[in-house]
Amino acid sequence: ATHKLLLLPGDGIGPEIMVEVKKIIAWLNTQGKETFETDEGLVGGAAYDAHGQAISEEDMAKAMDADAVIFGAVGGPKWDAVPYEVRPEAGLLRLRKDMELFANLRPAICYPALADASSLRKDVIEGLDILIVRELTGGVYFGEPKEIKDLGNGQKRGIDTQVYDTYEIERIAKAAFELARTRGGRVTSMEKRNVMKSGVLWNEVVTQTHKAGYEDVQLDHMLADAGGMQLVRWPKQFDVIVTDNLFGDMLSDVAAMLTGSLGMLPSASLGAPDPKTGRRKAMYEPVHGSAPDIAGTGAANPIAMIASFAMALRYSFELVAEADLVEKAIANTLDKGLRTRDISAEGDTVISTAEMGDAILAE
Numbered sequence: 001a002t003h004k005l006l007l008l009p010g011d012g013i014g015p016e017i018m019v020e021v022k023k024i025i026a027w028l029n030t031q032g033k034e035t036f037e038t039d040e041g042l043v044g045g046a047a048y049d050a051h052g053q054a055i056s057e058e059d060m061a062k063a064m065d066a067d068a069v070i071f072g073a074v075g076g077p078k079w080d081a082v083p084y085e086v087r088p089e090a091g092l093l094r095l096r097k098d099m100e101l102f103a104n105l106r107p108a109i110c111y112p113a114l115a116d117a118s119s120l121r122k123d124v125i126e127g128l129d130i131l132i133v134r135e136l137t138g139g140v141y142f143g144e145p146k147e148i149k150d151l152g153n154g155q156k157r158g159i160d161t162q163v164y165d166t167y168e169i170e171r172i173a174k175a176a177f178e179l180a181r182t183r184g185g186r187v188t189s190m191e192k193r194n195v196m197k198s199g200v201l202w203n204e205v206v207t208q209t210h211k212a213g214y215e216d217v218q219l220d221h222m223l224a225d226a227g228g229m230q231l232v233r234w235p236k237q238f239d240v241i242v243t244d245n246l247f248g249d250m251l252s253d254v255a256a257m258l259t260g261s262l263g264m265l266p267s268a269s270l271g272a273p274d275p276k277t278g279r280r281k282a283m284y285e286p287v288h289g290s291a292p293d294i295a296g297t298g299a300a301n302p303i304a305m306i307a308s309f310a311m312a313l314r315y316s317f318e319l320v321a322e323a324d325l326v327e328k329a330i331a332n333t334l335d336k337g338l339r340t341r342d343i344s345a346e347g348d349t350v351i352s353t354a355e356m357g358d359a360i361l362a363e
């Protein structure tokens with residue numbers, strides 16, 4: 001099959017780590033099975049420098065048309081003073097909004113070679129492979145009213161409102177069940193139904209959605225605070241965790257730190273399936289930013305970016321064997337002791353961005 005990718009390298013180390021993904025795409029294209037057609041655009045400061053916008057309408061249209069967008073990182077001190085509407089981050093926000101990317105996927109994987117280096121107990125994290133699915137476009141970050149009210153008696157009141165409608169919970173639940181089918185087949189839904197009405201509804205809708213066509217997936221419910229505790233105590237009990245925007249923000253950051261460095265963490269954001277093709281709009285990006293402090297030095301770790309592309313293989317194209325291959329290549333490279341600076345310990349030989357990309361490709 002043919003797959004259309006839009007590559008948006010962005011700023012700082014973004015273009016440097018994207019080069020390493022392109023090597024893997026080029027290799028996949030020589031295997032004669034799948035064809036990846038790539039187009040490239042500008043986003044962030046790079047787009048601002050070229051045409052005064054954080055992403056051009058032309059590139060935005062390409063993103064809407066692509067089967068998957070592979071995004072590097074945006075931002076840097078060079079653009080600190082540009083107007084707010086065209087700041088580099090505005091490009092990322094525009095993509096998320098126009099593509100309606102309501103499901104944010106953050107995996108926490110423990111590479112065996114790094115289990116020893118972790119400050120956590122090895123048996124707790126060795127072999128860890130979980131996926132947090134966070135609702136990204138609703139909940140307390142967006143609900144109205146949202147204001148600071150002057151109460152007139154020297155007191156003020158800060159108000160945020162948690163709002164979830166049935167359709168928002170249903171679509172994130174479906175996404176989680178479908179993702180679970182490509183992995184361990186289990187979903188744990190987390191909310192606080194004991195104290196929140198939106199939690200009661202969340203629990204109900206997830207349960208109903210499960211009954212309507214997803215009963216092959218195992219579903220469990222957990223209160224989000226207990227879930228946080230379990231995530232640290234014994235994270236391997238989970239496969240897919242689905243939760244709201246606020247709890248997901250915190251739980252995914254906790255899960256991320258179970259396994260390590262910013263340079264290792266991939267992510268994906270998914271939209272609704274196209275009614276005709278069934279394919280979801282999707283964007284894949286490392287969790288880290290443009291790292292201006294190391295840009296141009298060859299010190300950037302390309303693993304988060306390459307692992308993000310592996311997520312595209314798995315979740316956009318259902319190329320599970322290919323995704324496994326890329327992830328195994330990363331693990332093997334680390335097993336050989338190859339390290340970029342950010343994941344190196346004393347005595348390790350440190351290799352460059354390009355050397356790490358080449359080593360993963362060779363594996």
Ligand code: NAI
Pocket residue numbers: 013072073074075076077092262263264285287288289290291292293294299300301302304342
């Ligand atoms: P950052 O993630 O860019 O860097 C934080 C620290 O981690 C730095 O010391 C950096 O050198 C290191 N680091 C990050 N990625 C690395 C990698 N792949 N390999 C080795 N080391 C790595 O966050 P920071 O410094 O807060 O922000 C820098 C710029 O990036 C800002 O303009 C910020 O707005 C932007 N940013 C963009 C994001 C995005 O495009 N999604 C996300 C976060 C920040």
Ligand code: MG
Pocket residue numbers: 249250253
């Ligand atoms: Mg966060």
